[in-house]
Amino acid sequence: MRKLFGFVALLGMLSFGAISTYAQNEAAQKDTAAATQQVDTAKAGAPAATATPAAPAEQETSIHQQIKMKFIEGGVPWMTPILLCLIIGLALAIERIIYLNMATTNTKKLLSRIEDALQSGGIEAAKEVCRSTRGPVASIFFQGLDRMHEGLDVVEKSVVSYGSVQMGRMESGLTWISLFITLSPMLGFLGTVVGMIGAFDNIQAAGDISPALVAGGIKVALITTVGGLIVAMILQLFYNYIISKIDTLVNEMEDASISLIDILAKHNLKK
Numbered sequence: 001m002r003k004l005f006g007f008v009a010l011l012g013m014l015s016f017g018a019i020s021t022y023a024q025n026e027a028a029q030k031d032t033a034a035a036t037q038q039v040d041t042a043k044a045g046a047p048a049a050t051a052t053p054a055a056p057a058e059q060e061t062s063i064h065q066q067i068k069m070k071f072i073e074g075g076v077p078w079m080t081p082i083l084l085c086l087i088i089g090l091a092l093a094i095e096r097i098i099y100l101n102m103a104t105t106n107t108k109k110l111l112s113r114i115e116d117a118l119q120s121g122g123i124e125a126a127k128e129v130c131r132s133t134r135g136p137v138a139s140i141f142f143q144g145l146d147r148m149h150e151g152l153d154v155v156e157k158s159v160v161s162y163g164s165v166q167m168g169r170m171e172s173g174l175t176w177i178s179l180f181i182t183l184s185p186m187l188g189f190l191g192t193v194v195g196m197i198g199a200f201d202n203i204q205a206a207g208d209i210s211p212a213l214v215a216g217g218i219k220v221a222l223i224t225t226v227g228g229l230i231v232a233m234i235l236q237l238f239y240n241y242i243i244s245k246i247d248t249l250v251n252e253m254e255d256a257s258i259s260l261i262d263i264l265a266k267h268n269l270k271k
Contacts, residue, residue, distance in 0.1 A: 078191030078224045082184050086231040089180035092173045093238035100170060100245045105135035107256040111263065114141065118267045123148050136166035136249070137256050144260060152265060159257045166253070170246050174239070181235045188228020195221025 110133055117125035123145055130142035143162040144155045199218060203209055 073220055073223055075191065075195070075220065075224065078187070078194070079227055081187050082191075082224065082227045082231055085180040085184040085187070086234065089177055089184075089231070089235040090238070092177050092180075093235065093242065096173055096177075096242050097238070097245070100242065100249065103135045103170065103249060105133065105137045105252075107137055107252050107259075110138060110141070111256060111259050114145075114260070115263050118263065136163075136170065137253055140166060140253060140257060141260055144257075144264070148264060152261065152268070155264060156261055159260065163253055163257060167246075167250055170249060174242065177235060177239050177242075181232050181239060184231040184235070185225070185228040188225040191224030191228075192221045195224065 110129070113129050113133075114126045117129045121128075127142055127145045130138045130145065140159055140162050144159040147154050147158045196218065199214060199221060203214065
């Protein structure tokens with residue numbers, strides 16, 4: 001799981017580097033194009049609007065290209081932390097989902113195998129069944145069976161205690177996902193506030209309230225808020241799925257633990 005998480009995080013960092021490089025190149029190309037247009041206009045001695053015909057309608061761009069453009073418009077320094085929240089949060093969420101899916105066990109089938117093993121080979125055979133089965137339920141059953149010689153009360157306490165340990169393992173990493181859900185919109189709001197301050201600074205420097213100047217500054221500032229909210233919504237969906245999966249597994253563990261105690265009680269009565 002840790003290797004998988006590292007691999008996903010590495011892919012995210014490589015994607016982040018590619019986007020940042022693209023953003024820098026795109027900004028440089030825009031600056032170069034603007035400078036070239038100004039030089040050509042000066043040489044022609046006429047405004048660009050009269051020297052060139054009306055530009056054709058812009059061609060439709062792909063969603064991927066539109067996302068890159070919005071990333072650049074929002075400002076690389078402010079959009080980068082939001083992107084990192086998405087990458088790391090998704091890596092943690094995917095790791096948890098894979099872990100929980102691998103931890104899912106058919107408890108009814110496992111209980112049936114344990115009961116058959118108890119009848120045919122005793123406690124040791126039942127423990128071997130638990131060893132050969134992966135998942136937290138099998139681990140809890142093994143801890144209970146391993147203390148069967150101490151009595152059912154000890155078995156029950158052992159099952160409850162080790163169940164809490166397994167629950168803690170399943171919830172590992174959820175705190176960080178919750179952090180990124182909270183942090184990404186806060187970073188977006190921070191970028192918006194800073195962008196609004198910059199827009200008002202431009203108004204003050206110009207000495208006049210130009211609608212184009214105000215609208216452009218506000219648009220760029222609000223892109224960071226949109227990005228942060230989108231990241232938070234994506235991670236929130238994964239977070240709720242993980243919580244639901246953990247609740248399901250915990251309920252299955254509790255039901256299966258009660259059934260195991262009943263099976264062990266019947267086994268003692270038959271002795």
